Amino acid sequence: MVVERDVRLFFQYKFLIIMRAIWFVSQxxxxxxxxxxxxxxxxxxxxxxxxxxxxxxxxxxxANITSDxxxxxxxxxxxxxxxxxxxxxxxxxxxxxxxxxxPNNSSLRFDFNNTESGAWxxxxxxxxxxxxxxxxxxxxxDYFRYYxxxxxxxxxxxxxxxxxxxxxxxxxxxxxxxxxxLPVSRRQLVLGRSIGGGLRAFIYVGPLIGVSLYVIGSLxxxxxxVSLLALFLFSFGVSGxxxxxxxxxxxxxxxxxxxxxxxxxxxxLSTAMYPLAVVQATNPVYAGITSFNPLxxxxxxFRWGTGITSIITLDNPFLPLVGIIAFFAFFTFVxxxxxDRRIEGGGWQ
Amino acid sequence: xxxxxxxxxxxxxxxxxxYKWWLVGLIxxxxxxxxxxxxxxxxxxSSSAGxxxxxxxxxxxxxxxxxxxxxxxxxxxxxxxxxxxxxxxxLSLPMTRTELAVGRVLSGGLRGMVYMSPLLLTCFIFLxxxxxxxxxLILAVLFFVALGISGLSITMAVxxxxxxxxxxxxxxxxxxxFFCSSVFYPxxxxxxLGREGKFPSVxxxxxxxxxxxxxxxxxxxxxxxxxxxxxxxxxxxLAFSAxxxxxxxxxxxxxxxxxG
Numbered sequence: 001m002v003v004e005r006d007v008r009l010f011f012q013y014k015f016l017i018i019m020r021a022i023w024f025v026s027q028x029x030x031x032x033x034x035x036x037x038x039x040x041x042x043x044x045x046x047x048x049x050x051x052x053x054x055x056x057x058x059x060x061x062x063a064n065i066t067s068d069x070x071x072x073x074x075x076x077x078x079x080x081x082x083x084x085x086x087x088x089x090x091x092x093x094x095x096x097x098x099x100x101x102x103p104n105n106s107s108l109r110f111d112f113n114n115t116e117s118g119a120w121x122x123x124x125x126x127x128x129x130x131x132x133x134x135x136x137x138x139x140x141x142d143y144f145r146y147y148x149x150x151x152x153x154x155x156x157x158x159x160x161x162x163x164x165x166x167x168x169x170x171x172x173x174x175x176x177x178x179x180x181x182l183p184v185s186r187r188q189l190v191l192g193r194s195i196g197g198g199l200r201a202f203i204y205v206g207p208l209i210g211v212s213l214y215v216i217g218s219l220x221x222x223x224x225x226v227s228l229l230a231l232f233l234f235s236f237g238v239s240g241x242x243x244x245x246x247x248x249x250x251x252x253x254x255x256x257x258x259x260x261x262x263x264x265x266x267x268x269l270s271t272a273m274y275p276l277a278v279v280q281a282t283n284p285v286y287a288g289i290t291s292f293n294p295l296x297x298x299x300x301x302f303r304w305g306t307g308i309t310s311i312i313t314l315d316n317p318f319l320p321l322v323g324i325i326a327f328f329a330f331f332t333f334v335x336x337x338x339x340d341r342r343i344e345g346g347g348w349q
Numbered sequence: 350x351x352x353x354x355x356x357x358x359x360x361x362x363x364x365x366x367x368y369k370w371w372l373v374g375l376i377x378x379x380x381x382x383x384x385x386x387x388x389x390x391x392x393x394x395s396s397s398a399g400x401x402x403x404x405x406x407x408x409x410x411x412x413x414x415x416x417x418x419x420x421x422x423x424x425x426x427x428x429x430x431x432x433x434x435x436x437x438x439x440l441s442l443p444m445t446r447t448e449l450a451v452g453r454v455l456s457g458g459l460r461g462m463v464y465m466s467p468l469l470l471t472c473f474i475f476l477x478x479x480x481x482x483x484x485x486l487i488l489a490v491l492f493f494v495a496l497g498i499s500g501l502s503i504t505m506a507v508x509x510x511x512x513x514x515x516x517x518x519x520x521x522x523x524x525x526x527f528f529c530s531s532v533f534y535p536x537x538x539x540x541x542l543g544r545e546g547k548f549p550s551v552x553x554x555x556x557x558x559x560x561x562x563x564x565x566x567x568x569x570x571x572x573x574x575x576x577x578x579x580x581x582x583x584x585x586x587l588a589f590s591a592x593x594x595x596x597x598x599x600x601x602x603x604x605x606x607x608x609g
Contacts, residue, residue: 022517022520023524026524026527026528030525030528030552031528033542033547033548034528034534034548035533035534037395037397037398037534037538037541037542038390038398038534038535038538111397143393253370254370256371256374257373257374260374260375261374261377261378261381264381265385268381268382268386269385273386274389274390278389282388286385286388
């Protein structure tokens with residue numbers, strides 16, 4: 001009954017549903033499409049190598065590229081001196097070259113489009129100091145599909161969080177007293193609310209996930225079922241988190257700002273928009289937070305379930321699944337306990 | 350006339366700062382976009398994108414998006430006043446309909462400028478300060494953009510009878526202008542997609558004449574190398590501002606009189 005009430009209540013907020021749907025579609029059709037042209041994600045390695053060169057020594061790596069070469073990244077972070085890099089296509093043509101100058105120029109990147117398969121040559125020429133050099137070649141990655149996968153999880157998160165705002169509405173309109181008079185225990189009430197909050201978010205996001213699957217265009221049925229289960233638990237966990245924070249803060253203004261800031265940090269410090277390897281390259285602190293973010297777990301599992309494996313760094317889907325179960329269990333339990341203790345006694349602002 | 354308008358501006362500013370927590374949240378999100386998202390995107394840029402540092406590219410766009418979001422807020426208030434019939438009180442005020450309409454558009458624009466100022470300052474701190482004439486031109490163009498956005502928002506608010514319709518219209522306009530602009534990516538990418546037939550030409554044109562594109566690119570042209578100032582941006586912004594300021598004034602006067 002509690003779940004049914006929350007689901008019905010949610011679908012009365014037509015404006016929220018409309019706004020989110022427009023946001024979702026415009027994110028895919030405009031931002032996703034254009035941004036995928038702007039970025040080149042390098043996390044799908046095709047070949048790699050490293051060498052220590054004496055001064056004025058030259059070494060040529062042979063990289064056998066069997067599929068499209070998209071990017072070559074040259075790591076010269078341990079180099080103290082000067083040097084040059086020359087890249088030759090399989091037919092021996094010099095395609096690109098670059099110059100590096102010590103640790104200030106820690107990496108060089110060369111982008112490619114529609115390259116030929118075969119043995120590519122990457123020639124290093126050390127100029128004056130003995131140094132170590134390495135290179136990595138990456139294949140093309142489809143950022144558009146990657147982004148659409150993350151967008152579904154972001155939408156699910158923002159829909160599930162809405163239950164906390166319902167609690168303030170109820171406090172403001174005196175509905176709490178009515179809820180407390182119902183023939184259900186406090187624990188049943190909060191559990192029902194947590195499940196209701198998660199379920200309604202899932203019902204809402206269901207068609208949007210359908211759109212995502214259509215855009216992504218691939219599916220691994222068994223993995224997808226597992227990822228769907230993970231999204232269910234994630235959704236319930238986010239609802240539980242929202243309820244927990246709402247009953248702790250008890251001020252709609254503070255809740256509003258807190259959730260705004262939390263949303264900004266959780267979404268941006270997750271793999272919903274970009275791969276973990278890129279976050280790691282940007283800032284190890286950001287990467288540390290990203291690695292322990294439930295949004296990261298949900299995004300990675302959803303992409304794994306939909307078969308976008310070329311860009312994610314998910315070695316073992318079991319670990320994010322455990323992370324999501326822990327997140328769900330923690331906030332459902334804490335939500336039940338806190339809601340039970342703080343629902344009475346007023347103090348709502 | 351000015352005194353009445355100033356009273357209205359003061360009234361709307363008081364309303365604006367009632368949402369101070371909301372504003373702090375919005376600024377936090379804007380800064381998270383800059384200091385997290387933009388930094389990460391810097392590590393994913395394709396060489397064909399024509400950008401070497403996404404952080405510096407995005408900082409001017411962020412100030413403009415902040416201006417847009419905050420100047421647009423006036424529409425929500427006007428729509429709420431219309432639905433709750435607060436216009437009866439408005440009509441009883443000792444001022445003309447024109448003063449009332451001009452005051453609302455102006456306050457919406459000024460609120461946008463106030464909200465945007467810390468974001469613009471952040472942009473200057475990281476990208477460098479423009480010369481005094483450039484700074485004055487930036488402020489003037491942004492003010493006209495804010496006026497136009499405020500006017501657009503009020504026009505939509507008074508033309509829609511229910512909250513759902515307003516929210517739908519707002520969502521469409523909001524995200525079209527946001528994402529179909531050079532705020533997040535260079536205009537050349539959108540034009541390239543258009544040439545390849547992957548993007549409708551109407552959206553390419555929208556991106557080119559979009560005041561958010563014009564304002565962002567103008568700031569970039571003063572602060573970043575490789576961007577050339579184009580006088581047509583100013584004309585485009587002035588046209589946008591004039592059209593929507595006048596539309597809002599006429600629509601607001603018409604609806605408030607009809608309702609009264």
